[in-house]
Each structure stands twice: as C-alpha cells, then as structure tokens.
Amino acid sequence: MALAHDASVHRSITKTSYLLGRQCPRRQWLGHHGVVEPAVTEAAVLALQIEASREVESLAAELFPGALRVCREGEATTPYVGVEGTKRALAEAQAVLQAHFEADGLAAISDIVEVRAEGLYLWEVKSSTYEAEGDDDEARANPLYDWDLAYQVHVAREAGNVVIGAGLILLRKEYVRGGGPVRAEEVLIRLDRSAEVAALAARVAEEVAAQQSMLRGSTMPTELPGPRCKGGRKVAAGNRPSDCGHFLPHGVCGRELPVFWAGSLPNLAGGKIALVTGTPGLKIEDLDPNDPAAKWTETQRRVIEGVQTRDEVVDHVPLREKLDELEWPLSFVDLEFDPTMAIPRHPGMRPYDRVPFQWALAIEEECGGGAGGGALLPGAHDSRSESSVRRVPAGRPATDRSPGRAPPGRGDDGAEADREASGRRRHGAPAGADPTLRRHREDRKGGLLPPGPDVLLLDQKAGTRPDGPRLRRPRHRKRNAGGGGVAPSAAPRREP
Ligand code: SF4
Structure with missing residues (x-):
C-alpha cells in the first residue's frame, strides 16, 4: 500500500501521540511514520476551536501572575526556549507556561507548571466546561484528561523532576458573564486530579514502553476499523481522543472498506460490533437480515434489506x-x-x-x-x-x-x-x-x-x-x- 509520508514528522512520542496510541496502535504508528492523516474537521472550524483554546489558556495564565512563558525551538518569542529554557524558567519563577519536558524519546509540554516548595505541580488547561455544583462532580471529570495529565507527569519525572501533583483548569459551566470584563477566578475552576493521576502512573509507564517497542517496528499494526475509530471524549477508558482521519473514505483504513461496510450499520452495540467488525471487509450484502442469532433491530434489518435489494425503503403511510x-x-x-x-x-x-x-x-x-x-x-x-x-x-x-x-x-x-x-x-x-x-x-x-x-x-x-x-x-x-x-x-x- 502506498502511503503519503510527511518528512517533518516528530519522532518522539508526544502527549498527543501517546493518547492516539491508546486509541489505536495503527493510528499512532501511521503518524509516527509520517503518514499524513486526512483532516476530519474543516480548517475554518479548527481555527475557531484553536482560537477558543488559546483564549482560555490566556485567561488561565492570569491565575499565575509573574509566570514565565517558554516557546518552542525555532520560535524565539520569549527568552526561554524549549527544554533548556524551561529549566531556567523553573529556577526563576513560581510558575511556567508551556513547560517543555523530554526524556528517552518522550516529549511533553505542560500548559502551566507551578513551582511549589515540595516539587512541581502540573496544570492542564482545557476549554471544556465543568459543572462544579451538583451531586456527582467526579462523574463529570473527563477520563481522557487524567491520562493526558498522567503522561505529562510521567515524562516530567523521567526528566528528573519531582512532581507532587497535577490538576485541571476548566471553564465553569454555570458561569454567567456580568457587566464587566471576564475575570479568570470567576470563569475558571481548578480541579485537583493528583489521586486519579497517581493511580494511572504504573499503566502509563507500561503503555509507553509498549508503544515505543511497537513504533520501532516497520510493519503497520493490524487493527481493523471499529468503534475505536470514532472519538468519544467521555468514554470511561479515556482512549478515544478524536475521530480518526484514516477512517475517511480516502484514509488508509477507509479506502480499504467496501462501500456498504457492515460496520456502518446503525446503532451497533454489544456483540454485534464484534460480529460485523471482526471480519475484515465484511459487506452488508453478506449479512442475513433474518438471522435469528444476529438479533438485528428493525432498523438494521431494513438497512440490510435495502442495501441487498438496492431499493429505497420509505414509510409511505406515516409520512403521508x-x-x-x-x-x-x-x-x-x-x-x-x-x-x-x-x-x-x-x-x-x-x-x-x-x-x-x-x-x-x-x-x-x-x-x-x-x-x-x-x-x-x-x-x-x-x-x-x-x-x-x-x-x-x-x-x-x-x-x-x-x-x-x-x-x-x-x-x-x-x-x-x-x-x-x-x-x-x-x-x-x-x-x-x-x-x-x-x-x-x-x-x-x-x-x-x-x-x-x-x-x-x-x-x-x-x-x-x-x-x-x-x-x-x-x-x-x-x-x-x-x-x-x-x-x-x-x-x-x-x-x-
Ligand atoms: S481508521 Fe480506525 S483502525 Fe484505522 S488507524 Fe484509524 S482508528 Fe485505527
């Protein structure tokens, strides 16, 4: 299979790469080997989302007066550049923005690092909302964010730092803007996730080692398209960061799928997912709409019949x-x-x-x-x-x-x-x-x-x-x- 490569790809495992690897080893491998992933989100929409994230990050920085900002190698927008700049900034200030950590082929950039007497405290800023008031606050914390933080903590520690905790800075869902300017203390909420992150530490270390081993291989992993290809930020396993562009019809996996792929049946759940995605390239045409073992829903059965007969299925009576x-x-x-x-x-x-x-x-x-x-x-x-x-x-x-x-x-x-x-x-x-x-x-x-x-x-x-x-x-x-x-x-x- 001919794959389009991007020669400028970063070869370290980054935070994004790690999270994608938890979603699908093949997706991570493709990115690591420079295969360009088709964009899922329109560029204009993406630009708006990035702008929104930057706005929240700027506001979060106001929570840490005097924080020093680190820029990437080659940017030189501040005197503090990359990993070395981070070390200097951490020695000079109580807080550092965009702190860079690297160790053994791993890289992470933390939004805000607070320098406390006992060690570093890492903050991840998210432009998601969080409802502080209610009966079940913990249920509203996004599992994906804990893995995100846990990876950062792992890399920072591997780089020789003492990390004492980690937390999230989110938007207060219940915030209502008043007449004056937006104040960071009012619209943002700090959420300590140290315990949750600590509980993931051992698994992160194992997963990172496994990913490094897999990525060194020259053979593309064999994962097949399935539910993993769709993003789900609230998924309990925290392993669905985003929709995969390779699932698109012109993506590495999407272009291998038949037009009427069985995995595109509506409302697949439970054992049916394994049934239709476990067989590579299974077509809807190959399914038996009346198979009692399959227990198709009425909608699924009609889709199967519609594809097989190539007839439109229209409910004329209720429509009328x-x-x-x-x-x-x-x-x-x-x-x-x-x-x-x-x-x-x-x-x-x-x-x-x-x-x-x-x-x-x-x-x-x-x-x-x-x-x-x-x-x-x-x-x-x-x-x-x-x-x-x-x-x-x-x-x-x-x-x-x-x-x-x-x-x-x-x-x-x-x-x-x-x-x-x-x-x-x-x-x-x-x-x-x-x-x-x-x-x-x-x-x-x-x-x-x-x-x-x-x-x-x-x-x-x-x-x-x-x-x-x-x-x-x-x-x-x-x-x-x-x-x-x-x-x-x-x-x-x-x-x-
Ligand atoms: S389309 Fe699915 S199987 Fe293919 S790389 Fe993406 S997530 Fe993995």
Missing part, C-alpha cells in the same frame, strides 16, 4: 399522515450559530452559549396568499433573547419586505409594527403573540432557540393561516421570503 397535518403556508427558518465561543463575550451569556449570527426565512405556499418577510436577528449577540424569536415575522407585507437587515434604529416598537402589519395579524392572531413559535419553544423544553440542528421547520397553521387549505399535493413552490442576513456583531469577533 405527517404531511397531511401540514397546512400552507409553510415557513422554513434557517438559523446559523457560532457554537465555539468558550469565553462569553456579552453580559448574560455562559461559556459556549450559541451565538446566532445569520438567518434566513423562506415561505413555501400553495395559493400565493402568504407574504414573506424577515429581519436580522437583533438579539444576535444573545441566543436566549426573547426578542430574537419574536423578531422573525412570519408574514410581512410585500411592500415592506426587508432585504435581510432590520432598518436602522428599529427597536422593539419596530418589531411590534412588523407584527401589526403581518399576515398573521390580518388573519386574526392576537397581536404580539405567535402561537407557532410559542409552541415550538415549549417543544424545546423552554429553550428559546433550538439547541440541536440549526434548521427548523415551523408549522404555522395555528397563527398564520387558521383557515388555510389542507396540504394534499405538494407543489414545491419555495421562494426566498426576502429575509436573512448576517449579524454585524458576529464578525469580526472582537474582544469586549
């Missing part, structure tokens, strides 16, 4: 019943969110509150009687704003159709004027109320905007067209209602 419930006009609201904002930028927001920055409204109507409209979400900075929801008018007169931005200076009175003029009002719905949106909110258990997919289908029969015709034969006359826009507050992102 659902479609018959719809009445014209139908509105399609598409809301786009930024879910990567770790540090809240506006008062009233929590970490990772979704920030709506763009929306569009399209109305599909049978008889042409509906009017379209839309306005920029005025509460785009706050996804939980009541006014954000009310400002999506279902029926603005054609003469007042917005190109997607709210007229300058229009406040809540403007929104009310929209409703006054809307088709909803003309059809007798109470002013200021939108039963459809209210019902939608109730369906979402009180959330004002959806926490899930960012595309909504709103059935407007209750508020917009109580006397509208029943849908019998869809005509698919979908038009853009003139709504939609980009929130000016969403880009570029600025520090408050």
